[in-house]
Amino acid sequence: MWPLPEPALDARAVYATCISKTRPAKVKARLRQLEDTVAAAADEYEKAAATASLHNLKHLEDQPDGNDMSKGDNKKLTGCYTSRMARNGSAGREIYNQLIKSARRGRCPLCGHGFADTIDHQLPKIAYPLLAVTPANLVPACLPCNKAKGEAVPATAEEQTLHPYFDDVTDYVWLAARLTAPPEPGVTFFVDxxxxxxxTLTARVQRHFTTYKLARLYAAQVGTELAALNDYLRGKPYRAILDEIQAxxxxxxxxxSWQAALYRALAASPWYVKSGYLNEWDD
Ligand SMILES: [Zn+2]
Structure with missing residues (x-):
């Protein structure tokens, strides 16, 4: 939703770094054997992501073990992320830190609001062990966004949430808000x-919006903003209020941003400018 440049990291090199300190040697040898398969999956992933078709990677799901996680390769591969990249002091931790730092001003690119202090797998590692440390699949995210998506796998093109490295919808104002009048004055955010x-793109933006519960997240920010604004506007003439909100x-x-959508909605509401600001708004 808030795009980021794709990490300039080679998937094969990242995988090799992550497994470099693996013990015992038998596990390391097996992970080395899987390097070509992992690199090939990463190539496929990038091509699919660039054409908004991650839902077409079903053949990579649960691979290389098929549905049987007990065979062990899948666990070794997901462990490449948890033990060999995300863990402090692990061989891949520098890469993990680099990915987290790529978030602009530390903001989560999925909601544009929270602190990006976790890594979200765009396609979950539990379903796609081969992509557990594929850089293009690793997105800095805030914890609520990371949890909100969970292990969801897109079954259709429309079910794909937006990918910050591959999707950019910032060239159009699509985030909108509407005001509701008393008895319960409030602000509702929605996709326009x-x-x-x-x-498909319309469905994906909607999907993103609902998956990350952005309407609720943004509505929760509004109270404090409006309480301060309403205090400031109190006693001013109509024209001054309109000018202030429009400015x-x-x-x-x-x-x-929710602020931009909020002020656009306020400026477009004669009711708010005339008397709506005098209502009690939760803060
Ligand atoms: Zn977030």
Missing amino acids: PHPDWSP RATSYGTRN
Whole structure:
């Protein structure tokens, strides 16, 4: 939703680094044998992600063991992430840190709000062990976003949430808000899709929005903002209030942030400008 450049990391080299300190030697030898398979899966992943078709990677699901995790390769591969990349002091930890740092100003690219202090697997490692340490599959994310998606696997093109490395919908103002009047004044956030978006892209943006519960996340931020704004506006004449809100809306420009959407909605509401700001808004 908030795009990031794809990490400039070679998938094979990352895998080799992660497994470099593996003990016992028998496990390391097996992981080395899997290197070509892992590199090939990473290549397929990048091509699929670039064409918004990660749902077409079903043949990589539960590989190389098939459905039987007890065979061990799948556990060794998911362990490459948990023990050999995410763990402090592990061979791949520097790469993990580098991926976390790639989040702009530390913000989660999935919601644009939380702190990106975890790594989310765009395709979950439990279903796709071969992609457990594939850099293009590792996205810095806040913990709530990471948990919200969980182990979900897209079954169709429409079920794919947006991928920060491959999808960019920032060239259009799609995040919108509407005000509700008393008895329960409030703000509801929603996706206002571009009329030229394909039905698939529209469905994906909606999917992203609901998967990460963005309407609830943004609505929860509004109370404090409005309490301060309403205090500030109290006693001012209508024209001054309208100018103030319009100036704030303009200052946020065409961003898809909850603040920008909020001020656009306020500026477009004669009710709010006239008297709505006098209501009690939760803070
Ligand atoms: Zn987030």
